[in-house]
Amino acid sequence: MDRKSYTAELAGLRELRAEITAAEKAVAAAQKELDKLTAQRARRVAGLAGYEGAQAAAVAKASGLSVGDVVRIAPLLDPTPAAVRAAKADDQAAAAPAPVPEAEPVAEPAVAVAPVLARPAPVLEQPAPAVEAPTEVEDQAVAEQPAPATALLVESDVSVAPVAAPVVESGPRELPTLPEGPAGGRFEAVTTGLVSKRPNFVQQARSTVFLDVATGVLAVRDQTVRVDLGARTPGEILDAVLHAAPGTERVYITAGAPWHDGAERYSTLKDAVAAWLNTPSDRWTTAVGSGRDKLAGHFVHQRQPVGRYAPAAAPDSGTTEIRSMGEWFDPDGADVVTCRQAFTLLWQALRRHWDEAVLMGSPSQTGRDLWSRTIPTTGKWAGGYPVLSEELRGLLHATGGQGRTELILPPRVPEQLPALVEYDRTFAYAKHLWKSPVGTPRRITAAAFAAMTEQEQTKALMSCSHWNVRVTVPQGWNHVGLLPAPVTGDRAWVYPSEPGATFTTWAGGAEVHLALSNHLAPWKVEILGGLLFEDGKPLDEWGKRLKSAWADLTNLSKLHGDERQRTAAYLASRAVRSVLLFGLGGFAQRPRLVSGTTPVGEALPAGVEILGQDGEVVTWQRQAGFSRDPYAHPEWAAYVWSGARAALLDMKYRQGKEVIGYAGALHAKPGTVVYFGTDGIALTERQPWPYRGEPGDYLLKGHLTGPVEHPTSQEQYLKLRGLGRAELAAKGTDQ
Structure with missing residues (x-):
């Protein structure tokens, strides 16, 4: 071959490459269309199983599938006589050397068993305890080995003799489910006219001081003064602080906890706090609040209460708050000057990432405000993130638990x-902010999940999703529980681990995926329904900036030459953690608790819970439902907590x-x-x-x-x- 022929062959090869690429794209497009049509056929086959007179042979002929394929998609159409199936089960049970009993499924509408997502056992210096020899502890048996990846795609054609399994008792607390019909549409909707938008205003900083009630030392600006706090009632504290620092709008108590004074006289700590907040004063009254970002009344909490006061002579002239430093970080013995310096370092660290950063009253308020200033100005969500319907927010509130305790x-x-x-x-x-659910969710029924390919099922479980599932702990399981089960009482959630235990719950995709893919033994998970969101990054930029501020302060706490500055930087890094932690919790937007007071002898508002009473007033609180909060995104909090x-x-x-x-x-x-x-x-x-x-x-x-x-x-x-x-x-x- 000469050079001319070689060059001509190269040119021809490039043309052939282009043709092959075009053919591959055509094949891929055809395969995509084929997969779409195949999935549509599977959904229709599964839907036909709901007709009482449906027959597998007729469905198979109409769909172009074999009877066996139809039965695998819709087990209810299995034409095998019950007696024959029972005989097969007996034969298999007799032949099996060590059968593993399976809990009898509770009769429900169509469900789909999620596939086992096999994962190889991790290789570590310390061998992974996938199989542990039995010990004297009764529930530590040998763990069941993972089943093949396709073993649990559909219910087996052969029935296994049912064995009574322990069921987790959830008492009267039953989790809500997605309703059928038009009512279910509200669970795939957003609230009209309610969107999280980037603010067009700058928060105003409040004049803030720091007070050690135990010593009477007040840190204001760059100096400290000692003040006389008298009996340490709210009125006396405010009088002393405003005399030394006129114009103060916020007082952080760093030590001394005056709201616990005389707590031994009350049946609960909350009663003591409520009584202290409402100590009568001739000069001060409870602030009623008005305008944007101004809250009314006191917040009663055992250790981090908030008192909001206004001058009795001019209640509209402004509000002064008394708050606990513990909202932001545990001072852990740090003096009042160090606490003030920690606040300064916190503000400086945040200002490096937000030009308009302002420290608001609480970490939750600050976190939400900082997040709102990361809402994109371009792209799909430039107009803001829509707030889910109240029905869907209620569902997430009831079914998306917080941290595991x-x-x-x-x-x-x-x-x-x-x-x-x-x-x-x-x-x-x-670590869990890089991906979050956005937009309106798509409802996934059990039939729709069953009609998916294994690849589609795996992708759905790994996406931003929330699933209603029936769970069975595998036989031989000897480790901790993996998924939360609802119970009544203070605990709200437990984590069953007894082999064979079954329970129905809701869980995020991360937890369901782990139950199916863990390296010890896959759990059986039946999909009853779910919500599948679009994967987005609404919290990613917020999280990156907070992580950077945290890293700066953490490094400063290790490297600074001055011990006070090192302590202050450490406390400031803890405050960044609180901004993220409580800011995220603020997205959950639980039903509001409103507290207030009523003079003794007057009628109380309807539906209130009495928190305490003294000779003057009754302190109460009541649930006020969900507000039209443009920053309510429980789907984000639930997804992060699940991860x-x-x-x-x-x-x-x-x-x-x-x-x-x-x-x-x-x-x-x-x-x-x-x-x-x-x-x-x-x-x-x-x-x-x-x-x-x-x-x-x-x-x-x-x-x-x-x-x-x-x-x-x-x-x-x-x-x-x-x-x-x-x-x-x-x-x-x-x-």
């Missing part, structure tokens, strides 16, 4: 703990796109997990989990050397946790 009791863990080791996820929620709960069980360490390790409760030995606390866990032994100082990493926070009596309550655990933190601080992390 669970004390695991014997015999699932030893009565005598060899040690109590605490791990805390650093700035945990910041954080999943990461308590299983978190990946990545280097770029490569997974280099795992952490979380499922990567500890069965029987070693003692406590879950929102973004941390306590175990009976150390774990080889690396700490890089990044959001989400597991930090060793405490180590209490055993033997330790197992705590029987959360209060006992918190005492032991404090001892463990003190011991670790005294001995160092390498003890």
Whole structure:
């Protein structure tokens, strides 16, 4: 071949490449259309199963499928006589060397069993405890091995003899479901005329001072003064502060907690706080509030109350608030000057990322305001993010739990703990803000989910979604529970782990995906319905800026040469955490609690709960339902909380796109997990989990050397946790 022929062949090869590319695109388009039509056919086949007289043979002929294919899509059309199926089940049971009983499914409308999302067992320096030898603890049996990836796509053609399984008792608290018909349309809708828009105004800073009530030291601007607080009532505090610093609009109490004075005279701490907030004064009255961003009345809380007062002689002249520094961070003995410096550093760190950053009264208000200034000005959501319908917000409020709090009791863990080791996820929620649900959700019925391909089902579960599911714990399971189940009482949610237990619940896609893909044993999850959102990034920019501010302050707290500045920077970094944590909680927009007071003897408003009473007034609160809040986005809070709960069980360490390790409760030995606390866990032994100082990493926070009596309550655990933190601080992390 000469050079001319070679050049001609290259030109011909390029033409052929272009033709092949065009043909590949045509094939891909045809395949996409074929997949769409196939899915449509499957949905129609599944829908025909709802007709009582439907026959598999007729459906198969009309659809061009075999009878077997029809039955796999719609098991209700199985023409096999019941007696034959029972005989097959008996034969299979006799032939099987070690049958695994399956809990009998509760009779429900059509459901779809989610596929097992197989994942290889992680490779770590410490072998993963996928199978653990049985111990004397009754519920620690050998874990069931993962089933093949297609094993649970549809119900088996062969019935398995039903076995009575323990069912989690949820009492009268039944979770809502998505209604059928026109009523269900409100659950796929947004509220008309209610959109989260970027603000066109600048927040006004409030004149703020910091007061140590225990010593009477007031930090105002760059100086401190000592003030006489008298009996430390709200009126006397306000008189003293405004005499020393006229024009003050907000007072943060850094130490002394005056609202607990005389608490022993009241049946509850909340009663004591309410009585203190409403201490009679000739000069001050409760502020009624008016205008944008001004709240009315006091907020009664056991440890972080808010008192709002106005001069009795001129109640419209302005409001002064008394608040707790604990809303932002635990001062932990820091003096009032250090607390003020922490606020200054916090403001400076935020101003580097927001030109209009203003510290508002609470971290929640500040977080929401800062987020609103990241709403995009271009692209699909430039006009703002729509607020979901009130019905859908109510559903998410009822079914989207917050952080996992669970004390695991014997015999699932030893009565005598060899040690109590605490791990805390650093700035945990910041790791889960990169993706969030946006727009109007699409309702997914059980039939629609069943009609999806396995690839489509997996994608749906990994997307921003919220699922109504019936769950069965696999036989042989010997570790902690994976999914929340609703119960009555203070706990609201429990995490069943008994093999064979069944329960119905709602859970986010992250948790459902983990239940199906964990490396120990996949759980059986039946999809009853769900909501599938568009994947978006409404919180990503907000989270990146807060993470950057947090990192700056964290580094300053380690490197600054002045000890006071190091402490102040650390406290400021904790305040950034509060801005994110409570800002996210603010999106949940729970039904409002309104508090107020009524003179003794006068009629109380309807539907109130009495919080306390003294000789002058009755303090009460009542639920006021959902407000027309343009920043109400419970779908964001629920999605982040779900991801954080999943990461308590299983978190990946990545280097770029490569997974280099795992952490979380499922990567500890069965029987070693003692406590879950929102973004941390306590175990009976150390774990080889690396700490890089990044959001989400597991930090060793405490180590209490055993033997330790197992705590029987959360209060006992918190005492032991404090001892463990003190011991670790005294001995160092390498003890």
